[in-house]
Amino acid sequence: MARLILLNKPFDVLSQFTDAKSPSPRATLSDFVAVPGVYPAGRLDRDSEGLLLLTDDGRLQARIADPRFRLEKTYLVQVEGEPDEAALEALRRGVLLNDGMTRPARARRIADPQLWPRDPPVRFRKTVPDCWIELAIREGRNRQVRRMTAAVGYPTLRLVRWRIGDWTLDGLAPGAWREVPA
Structure with a gap:
């Protein structure tokens, strides 16, 4: 077994x-x-x-x-800035990276998920807001989620994979x- x-x-x-x-x-x-x-x-x-x-x-x-099996992977992503609907829609359609277009993703803003503290903590800047998004993809390119959020203008500060398929x-x-x- x-x-x-x-x-x-x-x-x-x-x-x-x-x-x-x-x-x-x-x-x-x-x-x-x-x-x-x-x-x-x-x-x-x-x-x-x-x-x-x-x-x-x-x-x-x-x-x-x-x-090839397209098992969905869901990430909780803390990004620098506050993505507007246009940025989220770009993630949903797929974004152009240096290795080609990504597949469409599910993307939405979420409330702070209240996760465990990270050691070391994510940098905090008083003048730059941040927020959390949930991003679900069905492919797995190298550093894909980080590259996708950067491509729409919101660099990743913290990345937590929450789900793979049903797990x-x-x-x-x-x-x-x-x-x-x-």
Whole structure:
């Protein structure tokens, strides 16, 4: 039977179990999950937080990570500035990035989601407002959400992946994980 683990990956943690490239050790998944034989299904940048799925089943891993399956991923994104309806509509239609047009996304402004504090905290500037948006995409290009918000004029300050398909981060503290039926 396949194993599936939901992990709330903290900020500044690599989405892999070892860090052979760095002369000074960086935090990896092995600092949080001591389950042999599981591997990440997809990636989450070191400076992003949130849901990362780990499995020991290669087919399930491919179904989760491969953009051909178009599994929706939902992000809570704190952006610099306050996006207007035109910016949100541009995200919904798809935006032009240096590697081509993105697929249409679901995008809406949301209230502050009252997440755990980030360490280190997101920079705060009195003269520049910020707000949160929920962005759901069905592809997974490198740093795509950050590039999309920047393309419409609202750089990402904090990025938390909340949901992948039907799996959600709900109830998981940073660094915590739980096993669920695959």
